[in-house]
Amino acid sequence: MRGTVGELGEFGLIRELTSRLTTTEAVRLGPGDDAAVVAAPDRRVVASTDVLLEGRHFRRDWSTAYDVGRKAAAQNLADIAAMGAVPTALLLGLVVPASLAATWPVELMDGIRDECQVAGAAVVGGDVVGGDAITVAITALGDLGGREAVTRSGARPGDVVAVTGWLGWSAAGYAVLSRGFRSPRAFVEAHRRPEPPYHAGPAAADLGATAMTDVSDGLVADLGHIAAASGVHIDLRSADVDVPAQMHDIGQAVGVDPLHWVLTGGEDHAIVATFPPDTKLPARWRVIGAVSPTSGPPLVTVDGAPWDEAGGWDHFTHG
Amino acid sequence: MRGTVGELGEFGLIRELTSRLTTTEAVRLGPGDDAAVVAAPDRRVVASTDVLLEGRHFRRDWSTAYDVGRKAAAQNLADIAAMGAVPTALLLGLVVPASLAATWPVELMDGIRDECQVAGAAVVGGDVVGGDAITVAITALGDLGGREAVTRSGARPGDVVAVTGWLGWSAAGYAVLSRGFRSPRAFVEAHRRPEPPYHAGPAAADLGATAMTDVSDGLVADLGHIAAASGVHIDLRSADVDVPAQMHDIGQAVGVDPLHWVLTGGEDHAIVATFPPDTKLPARWRVIGAVSPTSGPPLVTVDGAPWDEAGGWDHFTHG
Structure with a gap:
């Protein structure tokens, strides 16, 4: 395909994007x-929305459009899985400069489509508008299949805390990329294209998980x-x-x-997730x-001590 | 409330926004x-996404944040109604400068919440991120209540074409505003805050509508x-x-x-919508x-002749 988004026009672009989709x-x-x-x-339907902005959530010089699509979809589909639901559908709100x-948007859509296929879902709709900043707003839907939704509020003292999937790989990849390197490839790839364990969410719900979330701000x-x-x-x-x-090696190389x-x-x-013991x-x-009662405010400690660098990512103060 | 979005922080803003919501x-x-x-x-769930950008879809000097919220929600909820479904829920993806x-976002949310209440729906989730351009990405969900979804593809020769709700009021209001006037108020208000006939969508489906859409690009x-x-x-x-x-009077005043x-x-x-005769x-x-067969390409005429100014709004070429 040649030319710009503006030359293709809104309807032309939408035609191109929807022609590439698969269904379920x-x-x-x-x-x-x-x-x-x-x-x-x-x-019941499970629904979640996320917004990704160029420069803040992705960089075009670090990630291909395809990778941004994979990542944007993964982020939302993981939210669905973390409720104990199976992802079914995704809607895309897209802002692109003329x-x-x-x-770029065509390859983005390919990435979104392919990540949906990994999770068993399909792109079912969206909106495309012209604007200055590339913005990818995604809404994912899912089905609980008779399970109770696993929220964040059900953890009980005595429960164990367990995790599945990758941890820290994207951050290590980011550290590598931000220092101008392109390897080790496994971590750079992990930053560009996460692989959430979608199946583990519903499986954890079936196993009796008392609370669950996906790790998006940090463990x-x-x-x-x-x-x-x-x-x-x-x-x-x-x-x-x-x-x-290998993460130790990178840590040593970059002093982290x-x-x-x-x-x-x-x-x-x-x-x-947390599970009965x-x-x-x-x-x-x-x-x-492990989960224990708290007499003071709710708290996460590491080896019994507060983790100094804990805390969420605040897009306005850290961005 | 005082201060900026940046001073309140992402989590502070999300707390403030969600604290104002009502439920169903x-x-x-x-x-x-x-x-x-x-x-x-x-x-089954009906789902639709729209994206609104400041400068393109709304202007802060013409519309209050509350009005932008009402309008953004109305636009999406109307899409749900136009399928023959009853709106149930809405998710908001919001980009706001620090x-x-x-x-501003707080009053936007008030407007979204109130428009949801008009339609019988509720805001159930969203995402807020910091960015340069105010962007409002909305996904609305709805329930068909056993009805068949009324698509755009079921119109048959012999059907009648019928419409309910307001037509041209927002455009007349826009014409007034863009010439620097603030009245007649009814039209300016219609531009700031549309009033889609939500109930008419499911009712039309029950009446046997063969095809249906909401008028968002023009009749x-x-x-x-x-x-x-x-x-x-x-x-x-x-x-x-x-x-x-009164629209004739404005037309004469502005030469349209x-x-x-x-x-x-x-x-x-x-x-x-189209209905059996x-x-x-x-x-x-x-x-x-009225709907008739076509030997050539599908076509809309007015009094038997092509309407020269027909055609959709292309956000890239007209924007």
Whole structure:
């Protein structure tokens, strides 16, 4: 494809984008009408919205449009999985400058489509408008299949804390990229394209998870959300948190304790949950801590002590 | 409330926004978790996304934040109604500059909440990020209540074309505002805050509407979408299209044929549908045209002739 978004025009671009989509059985009516219709066999629908901005959430010199699409979709689909639901559909609100090469939104859509396929979902609708800053607003929908939604507020003293998926890989990749390197490739790839363990969300709900979230702000920060919502204390055992050997090497190269990446790095979209202590967890879950009562404010500690660098990412003050 | 969005911070702003929300029976889990859970009793969910940009879709000197909220919500909720569904929930993706007064997003949310209440829906989730351009990305959900979704593709030769709601009022208000006037107030208000006839969508589905859409690009353009999707010809009778007397006065004042506003003005979100010819329509529906077969390409005519100013709004070329 040649030319810019402006040359293609709004309707031309929408035609191009929708022509690339695939569908699933859950899609009763796809893009092109006033609204889409998606199956919701559970009689409830799970829904989540995220907005990504160029410069803040992605950089075009670091990530291809395809990778941005994969990542944007993954971020939202992981939110659905972290409720214990199976992702079904995704809607895209897209702002693109008229001067942008038309291949960019097209490859973005390819990435979104492919990530949806990984999660079992499909793109069912959206909106495209011209504007100065590339903005990707995604809404994902999912079905609970009869499960109770696993919120952040159900953690109980005595529960274990367990995690599955990747932790700190995206942050280590970011550290590498921000220092001008393009390798080690595994971490750079992890930053460009996270791989959330979508299936683990519904599976955790079936196993009796009492609270669950995906790790998007960082493990300590996201467990802080669970601690606050549940009114409990959570202590992590750093020795049980896996820090891959290669991450140690990067840490040494750039002067960062890699445990920092694992505990505070977001964007890998691992899934962390609390379970009753006798839960038999599948092999890919790692127990990394325990839930206890709190007499003071809800709190996350690491090896019994406050983690100084805890706290969420604030887009206005840190951005 | 004092200060800017940046001073309040992302989490402070989200707290402030969610504290103002109301809920409905359909909301099983509201904002604050990874995702919301909304009832979908029909086992299908209707979903639509729209993006509004400052400068392109609204101006802060013409519209209050509250009005922008009402309008942004109305635009999306009308899409749901135009499928024959009842709106249930709305999600908001919001980009706001750190320098913006915190009252602006708060009043925007008040407007979104109130428009949702008019339609019977509730805000269930969203995302707020800092960025340069105010961007409002909204996804609305709805329930079909056992009805078949009314698409744009079911119009059949012999059907009548009927419309309910306001037509051209927003465009006339825009014409007034863009010439520096603030009155007549009814039209300026209509531009700032549309009043879609939400109930008419599901009611039309129950009456057997064969095709339906809300008027967002203009009557001729939106009927063009129905003609194209249905493979038919649609002729409008201009004498049956209501042009209010006051609109004639404005037209004379600014040198515009008011029929232009009625036929091409979007943003009032009237609902236009096709019905079998023997359908008994309620009083507020107005029959304005007829569907016939087409030997050539699908086409909308006015009094048998092409309407020169037909065509959709292209955000890249007209913006």
